[in-house]
Amino acid sequence: MARKRSPMNLSFIVTLMFVVCASNMIVGRGEISWSKDAALEAEAVAAIECSGHGRAYLDGIVLKGHQQVCECNECYTGSDCSKFISDCPANSGSGDPYFLEPFWMKHAASSAVLVSGWHRMSYYYSDGSYISELLVEHIKKLHTLVGNAVTEGKYFVFGGGSTQLLNAAVYALSPDVTSHSPAKVVATPPHYPVYRTQTEYFNARNFSYEGSTSSWINKTDSSSTFIEFVTSPNNPDGKLTKGVLKGDNVKQINDRAYYWPHYTAIPSPVDDDLMIFTISKLTGHAGSRFGWAIIKDKAVYEKMLTYLDMNTMGVSREAQLRALKLFDVVLEGDDGKEIFKFAYSTMRHRWTKLKETISKSKRFSLQKLSSQYCTFFQRERELSPAYAWLKCEREEDKNCYEILEAAGINGRAGSVYSADNHYVRLSLIRSKDDFDILINKLKTLVAKQ
């Protein structure tokens, strides 16, 4: 007869299991205490189902008795963003960098940051500045890793996006107005409109916007300071450019927002006297309002610090903490290459589809950009700019924007970039949904020719 298992042995085992369980509970519960509610709240919002065509946020609108609403991608609607609006135009205007969102959702654990209620309440960091020393170090590491900018011996200033730093640079490079004539600020079309609109808006006696750079070639008389905006890669057309004007009285502001492997080959690290970058086009966090200037000259650096002090007393400490965490992830993944592989792969795929579609048409053309050797990917590669600079080739198509608008594509007219209206800028860095709708509309338009 088989020996019947004694009730005493079984209950000993169960008791042991209970003791182990209870100990784990105590230890596990001891791990997270005061931060638990915040963590649960964030995870609950992240779990809200928006059918892959939107997402909910902690600070989203909450409908009575419900949870935060799904904020849907363009052309999607419904409480879970699952309903596609069939006749909805493609949003190809703004450079909202949603194409990077999937990367961050994939790296949820490493990219989250918990901000305590007492985090950095002071106006100042411990060195008395508005600038996180640790974040400066991270940025230097990143530029070294990517090999896109020389940072050795240079000074760093943070700003609310590159937006704030552009104007800070104009003020910093302009002479003292009581003893000199205003600096002449110029840019080469097609160019980012903010150089002109912002400079004109602030309307300081120190400087004045003087139009297109080319109209000042050989006219840079030494009685004025010239401030030339140089954007490379350029917005809107993605070209790698250089400054045009020559002379000791010519200062350059190098807008390097797009000088990353996402959009361009990296032939060499740039070493300008004043370069401006933004997290918007690197990690995609446009809403954080975080940019940095890398400056050679100490006097210019100090003047830019003064601007930041006078204007906003520096940049939000939360934005700097978040940037630090995002840079952590960028520097870690796959020897720091992961985000660039992801971004370049996405952009390259989009350009392939775009070229395929446009090549079927004689009515439209895209900017031509030669392939180049990239020191980051260590091979020759095509450029993959953030924007298509589409041209309506027919002479009579004088308003390319309207032609596309009629076809359900909302881009930005060439004149916004101080260029001819035969051109339209189409944003290629928005969400997959936005890009898919754009390609479908373009295919339909091209097929009608």
Place this chain on the structure above:
Amino acid sequence: MARKRSPMNLSFIVTLMFVVCASNMIVGRGEISWSKDAALEAEAVAAIECSGHGRAYLDGIVLKGHQQVCECNECYTGSDCSKFISDCPANSGSGDPYFLEPFWMKHAASSAVLVSGWHRMSYYYSDGSYISELLVEHIKKLHTLVGNAVTEGKYFVFGGGSTQLLNAAVYALSPDVTSHSPAKVVATPPHYPVYRTQTEYFNARNFSYEGSTSSWINKTDSSSTFIEFVTSPNNPDGKLTKGVLKGDNVKQINDRAYYWPHYTAIPSPVDDDLMIFTISKLTGHAGSRFGWAIIKDKAVYEKMLTYLDMNTMGVSREAQLRALKLFDVVLEGDDGKEIFKFAYSTMRHRWTKLKETISKSKRFSLQKLSSQYCTFFQRERELSPAYAWLKCEREEDKNCYEILEAAGINGRAGSVYSADNHYVRLSLIRSKDDFDILINKLKTLVAKQ
């Protein structure tokens, strides 16, 4: 004979306990997933022991092989901030609102916020603006609860601290310069220096800083716009003030940074055409760079939106999310009174000690402020301003700043506030350590008379 407890009953109980424990484990472990690392990291930093005279931050400097350093209060040092530097001067200069830090440490659980890697990457909220609708609603609720400002039918603009909004308001209220003379910007001494330094710094053709308000009384000819800064309670002396100039061409910018029960009685809700508040002096989060303007006129509101667009494309989404969480806590505690009771209690205690100390001296005096009825606390109360506006009474003590400096007290000279140097501003809103050192130094100084 008593019935012996059957082993079967006991093992049933233990089995039940195990089942409950295991279920809780499964549920508990299922509660927090991807946010766990961020939560643990934040709690680990918060647990770093800084002896109550400092704190560590997530983005603090990390010494090799160690953890984030303790960032010590003034006059404290050592790896855990436990070492007091005996001959160290009192830091009574900046208005760094550390006095509120203990409140937030006490509310650790409710004030923490976990920011996901993909939180608000876009330039825009879902309504296409840079402004969190939910946060506007919270701010309106708070003003209604405190009864310190009328918000009904008004417009809201957010800025990087009130700092950014002050200049935004100057631009918005200035006329179009091509058809009008520049607006004349004035303020009444003693006043916050930024009104002058910022206005002069930006140096726009649209406006010019024209000194003391009183020199323009009865000279507000209608050919110019006048922009008068009105600060109430005033910085540096805490007085409740009103505008001075009259006329249709006179516009006021009402800096209401200190119009909270922490510092003043609330006789009634203010209803100015343009009022500016900052989170710095409400919750103490000066580093967040978050302020709001409440505006009556739609055209002025739109102009301020334009400034924010041109300057920085709005305010960091992280700062807005954090502000939302902090406002949540403010609105919840004790029917929304808790933080005000805490803050007022701290300020009242500090003023009691300060008055006690200074009353023993004929050489020094403090500003006199009458008690008033407060609709928030529903009783008559003394004012408890953020700053002492200390006067050196002796005619020959022309540089009060130096007299205090020699006694180991670093305040700010009266001339910084466009006032006489018989005055010094002493900050009373810093940490308890800062205040205790100040009181000790004052006691020593007074005793020497």
